[in-house]
Amino acid sequence: MSKNFFGDSVTLNSGYTMPYLGFGTWTLDDDAAEDCVYFALKVGYRLIDTARYYRNEVGVGRGIRWAIQDGIATREEIFVTSKIMPGNSPDAAINAAIRDLNLNYVDLMLIHWSGYNDAEVYRALERGVKSGKIRSIGISNYSTPRAFDKIKNIATIVPAVIQNENHPYYQNENLQAYVKNFGTIIEAWYPFGGRGNTQKIFSDATIKMLAKKYSKSPAQIILRWQIQAGYVAIPGSSNKNHIAENFNIFDFSLAAEDMNLIRVLNKNRSFENW
Numbered sequence: 001m002s003k004n005f006f007g008d009s010v011t012l013n014s015g016y017t018m019p020y021l022g023f024g025t026w027t028l029d030d031d032a033a034e035d036c037v038y039f040a041l042k043v044g045y046r047l048i049d050t051a052r053y054y055r056n057e058v059g060v061g062r063g064i065r066w067a068i069q070d071g072i073a074t075r076e077e078i079f080v081t082s083k084i085m086p087g088n089s090p091d092a093a094i095n096a097a098i099r100d101l102n103l104n105y106v107d108l109m110l111i112h113w114s115g116y117n118d119a120e121v122y123r124a125l126e127r128g129v130k131s132g133k134i135r136s137i138g139i140s141n142y143s144t145p146r147a148f149d150k151i152k153n154i155a156t157i158v159p160a161v162i163q164n165e166n167h168p169y170y171q172n173e174n175l176q177a178y179v180k181n182f183g184t185i186i187e188a189w190y191p192f193g194g195r196g197n198t199q200k201i202f203s204d205a206t207i208k209m210l211a212k213k214y215s216k217s218p219a220q221i222i223l224r225w226q227i228q229a230g231y232v233a234i235p236g237s238s239n240k241n242h243i244a245e246n247f248n249i250f251d252f253s254l255a256a257e258d259m260n261l262i263r264v265l266n267k268n269r270s271f272e273n274w
């Protein structure tokens with residue numbers, strides 16, 4: 001693990017480096033995505049998460065190109081993730097994502113969730129790597145070792161990342177321990193439990209106690225716990241104060257006993273039931 005000004009990063013099994021903290025763009029439309037992505041890059045984020053499903057790749061791409069033009073970061077310094085659906089025509093979906101983002105290549109492309117034809121979709125991602133359109137590939141919403149193995153067993157490129165729901169109440173440590181054997185990293189969506197659930201986690205007595213102890217917000221305590229526990233975290237927000245606050249987690253670290261206090265909050269309780 002290397003340290004840099006923009007926070008910790010992890011070297012993936014693909015050889016590329018991925019920041020531990022990123023900005024999630026689900027629910028942002030093109031205009032909001034452009035504005036918030038630019039702002040996120042300005043305050044220091046270097047990982048941006050989008051998906052075909054979010055219908056905001058055009059805005060995300062605009063925000064990134066705007067930041068590059070303004071000298072905030074180079075393309076090489078920004079790690080861009082998108083996702084394609086399971087189904088037919090995965091090669092066309094990959095091309096459409098790159099066209100909409102207008103960035104020449106994507107750093108990480110994921111299958112958004114398991115489903116019809118996902119082995120073929122994964123093979124399309126592998127072709128994308130071979131042709132230079134994609135640098136690293138992975139999967140999302142594969143929450144058991146068995147689900148991971150389904151893809152790993154047909155893969156010529158082992159998934160670099162699995163993006164799953166993950167927060168203090170749903171830690172799924174067994175999956176993290178299993179996929180570590182293959183150098184695969186877990187990336188956490190819903191780090192705060194997602195819209196409508198955030199107060200359930202922010203008002204947890206342990207999280208509140210730690211926020212007071214470290215003079216940080218509950219959101220900052222949760223994100224710090226996630227990256228110290230080895231997860232990549234991608235909090236989403238449309239509020240610039242929150243976007244900046246969520247990046248301000250590199251000036252403190254949680255003591256081992258406090259990491260453990262959060263570890264024992266796990267209820268294996270998912271907030272999403274898709």
Ligand SMILES: NC(=O)c1ccc[n+]([C@@H]2O[C@H](COP(=O)([O-])OP(=O)(O)OC[C@H]3O[C@@H](n4cnc5c(N)ncnc54)[C@H](OP(=O)(O)O)[C@@H]3O)[C@@H](O)[C@H]2O)c1
Nearest residue numbers: 024025026189190191192193194219235236237238239242
């Ligand atoms: N692969 C998948 O299937 C999948 C599924 C869901 C999400 N994702 C990705 O993961 C990202 C994160 O998930 P999410 O955005 O749905 O949920 P989340 O990050 O757990 O929570 C977002 C909510 O937290 C609030 N929030 C953010 N920072 C805050 C702060 N510092 N203080 C108080 N409230 C704060 C936001 O409100 P404000 O807007 O008011 O800040 C919003 O209501 C998404 O944006 C997306 O990129 C992937």
